[in-house]
Structures are given as C-alpha cells and as structure tokens.
Amino acid sequence: MSVSFDSVAEIYDKTRGPPKQILKLLVKTLNNELHCCQVVLDVGVGTGRFALPLQENGLEVVGADIARRMVHKAVAKDVRDLLLGDARALPFRGKTFDTTICIHLLHLIKQWDVALREICRVTRHTMISTFYARPDTVGKEYDRLLEKHGHERRRLGRGEWELKDSVKPLKSVLVASYEVSADERLDYLGQRASSSQWEVSEDVNKMVVDKLRSRFTGKRFRQDLQVLVWSVSDLEAYIRTRPYDC
Numbered sequence: 001m002s003v004s005f006d007s008v009a010e011i012y013d014k015t016r017g018p019p020k021q022i023l024k025l026l027v028k029t030l031n032n033e034l035h036c037c038q039v040v041l042d043v044g045v046g047t048g049r050f051a052l053p054l055q056e057n058g059l060e061v062v063g064a065d066i067a068r069r070m071v072h073k074a075v076a077k078d079v080r081d082l083l084l085g086d087a088r089a090l091p092f093r094g095k096t097f098d099t100t101i102c103i104h105l106l107h108l109i110k111q112w113d114v115a116l117r118e119i120c121r122v123t124r125h126t127m128i129s130t131f132y133a134r135p136d137t138v139g140k141e142y143d144r145l146l147e148k149h150g151h152e153r154r155r156l157g158r159g160e161w162e163l164k165d166s167v168k169p170l171k172s173v174l175v176a177s178y179e180v181s182a183d184e185r186l187d188y189l190g191q192r193a194s195s196s197q198w199e200v201s202e203d204v205n206k207m208v209v210d211k212l213r214s215r216f217t218g219k220r221f222r223q224d225l226q227v228l229v230w231s232v233s234d235l236e237a238y239i240r241t242r243p244y245d246c
Contacts, residue, residue: 039061088115
C-alpha cells in the first residue's frame with residue numbers, strides 16, 4: 001500500500017539530487033516561503049535532507065516518516081522532533097501546522113488521495129513541493145528500454161508533480177536552472193535506488209543501464225527545479241471530488 005525506503009537507507013543521501021549547491025538554493029527558497037510559519041510538517045521526512053537545514057535556520061519543523069531506518073539516519077544527523085508515522089493516518093490534531101512540506105511522497109502511496117486528505121486535515125494554509133520542469137531524458141529512455149524487454153517501472157500513487165495538473169498551485173518559484181550529468185543519473189539507475197526499480201531484476205537493470213551508458217556517457221542535460229505552493233483550501237476542494245477510501 002505504501003513504500004518504505006529502509007532497504008536503501010544507507011545509500012539514500014548519496015543517490016538523491018539535486019547537487020549540493022542547488023540543494024542549498026532549494027533550502028533557501030523553502031526558507032523564504034516558510035518565513036512566516038510558526039510550525040511546519042515535513043511528511044516523508046526521510047533522512048532529514050530538508051528538515052535539518054530548515055531547523056538550523058530557526059524554523060520549527062516536525063518530521064514524520066514510515067521508515068524506521070530512515071528516521072534513525074535523521075536522528076544521527078541531529079534532526080529534532082521526529083516520529084514514525086503513516087501519511088495516511090497522521091497522529092496530529094486538525095490544523096496543527098501552518099504549512100506541510102510534501103516532496104516526492106505521494107507517488108509512493110497507493111492511497112495517495114487519503115494521504116493528501118490527511119495533509120489537508122492537519123495543515124492550515126499551504127502545501128509545498130518541488131517539480132523538475134524539464135523531461136528526464138535518461139529516465140525516459142530507461143523506461144522505453146524496460147518496456148521493450150517486457151518490464152515497466154510501477155508507481156503506486158500519483159506524484160505531486162502530477163497533482164499540479166488537477167489543482168493549480170498558488171505559485172511556482174524557479175529555484176535554479178542547471179546542468180545534470182547523465183553519468184550521475186546512470187549510476188543512480190544502476191544501483192536500483194528508485195523504489196520503482198525494485199521489481200526489476202538486477203540482470204535486466206544492468207542490461208538496460210549498459211545500453212544507456214553506450215549512448216549517454218559524458219553527456220549533460222539542462223534541468224529546471226521549481227518550488228510549488230498550493231492553497232490547502234484548493235486541495236481540499238479537489239479531494240472532496242474523489243470517493244473516500246480509508
């Protein structure tokens with residue numbers, strides 16, 4: 001029903017972008033959007049990649065995640081105010097948080113709309129996420145080759161980047177436009193670090209990645225990273241149009 005990243009907790013931070021300098025700009029943008037907030041929820045906090053620098057900037061951030069080993073990694077970094085919790089049943093009173101950060105989470109949950117309903121229930125004003133505005137050239141070719149060999153990457157839910165097509169965000173803020181190394185993307189795919197790859201066998205994955213290396217090694221691609229901000233009231237109006245599934 002939902003995906004835990006405990007199995008890749010040891011390599012999670014090493015296999016997730018964006019690059020360090022872009023991550024700093026992303027945190028700065030998030031901090032600007034959150035500067036008026038008293039308390040923020042980071043749902044799917046993981047290893048605390050965002051919660052830690054935001055806390056260091058003086059924000060009160062509470063982190064929740066379903067994956068115990070990921071939370072332990074965050075604790076080891078001195079991230080504060082963490083708990084184990086399922087996004088489909090958040091252990092908080094209604095309208096506890098000014099804003100909820102929800103980044104690359106909903107596609108991991110089959111009942112993504114239940115999780116979104118819970119986020120709306122505990123949040124007063126806005127939900128914030130991120131969006132890569134340009135296509136992932138290497139990822140798209142990886143998917144095409146998988147399909148050619150009778151496989152596919154499966155995602156349980158609907159990503160935040162897809163949600164924007166149903167609910168118009170209040171704003172979209174460009175964080176940075178930068179180059180992405182195809183070699184880094186290939187290394188990431190080679191490690192089967194994405195949850196959507198876990199059902200792909202190691203042999204098939206290696207065959208596909210090797211074919212991609214012969215085509216993309218040394219190349220770079222332009223990427224645009226944006227922060228999306230939704231009104232909770234707009235999300236609530238959307239979620240009311242969906243059948244309730246508990």
